[in-house]
């Protein structure tokens with residue numbers, strides 16, 4: 001069973017919260033060279049949605065950040081964030097003074113990555129329901145996450161979706177009509193921040209994992225944790241995460 005793997009990520013908490021749950025990374029972070037499978041996935045997504053998935057504010061500071069990242073992780077020289085993202089498993093963004101200056105996310109959750117370029121941490125997170133604390137801490141978080149003396153931080157997010165693809169591009173939002181647990185997937189993101197050395201710029205890496213929910217449902221502790229967490233989400237959060245119908249499916253299977 002996939003979720004018995006030692007590295008299976010299960011970040012579900014009760015109650016569900018949007019509080020900034022970042023944890024300092026103890027080990028050195030590494031960008032992993034891209035596999036053939038992920039390269040094929042990224043090229044297919046870029047072919048379909050190129051201008052939605054990648055965007056950047058071309059500038060010397062971006063070129064300099066790309067150079068720092070390529071050298072740090074022993075990757076080929078890249079002149080754009082798209083070139084860099086095609087070399088690694090991760091989806092990537094670069095922030096400067098807490099604003100996104102470049103992004104290439106081939107597996108976004110329900111948002112259009114190119115639209116966050118130029119936006120601040122506060123502006124990006126503003127539409128999220130129940131996120132008062134996160135918004136209040138935006139400026140503090142932005143400077144903390146690019147502070148070289150503090151190092152890298154990690155957080156995980158999770159959701160349940162009827163779309164089996166790692167990409168939850170908004171155009172696919174209403175294309176699926178789940179009826180039972182077998183039609184659902186547990187989606188996690190491992191998000192890592194890496195300061196780039198000048199206390200201004202930082203790298204944001206995201207890795208996505210998809211697991212059929214039926215595999216997790218066999219584990220009653222995990223199943224109950226998911227049910228309890230969803231039960232604590234506000235109506236606004238259920239709507240935002242597209243979980244209303246999914247919640248009723250999970251309940252009907254009890």
Ligand code: HEM
Nearest residue numbers: 018019020021022093100109110111116124128157193204
């Ligand atoms: C590391 C500190 C961060 C924290 C604590 C944080 C927190 C959150 C939370 C609580 C949510 C909504 C609920 C969820 O899905 O979990 C969210 C969503 C989001 N975050 Fe962050 N975030 C962080 C970093 C970033 C960065 C650096 C970016 C820049 C690209 C970003 C972009 C987004 C976007 C675009 C969404 C909306 C996703 C969607 O609607 O599907 N976040 N974040």
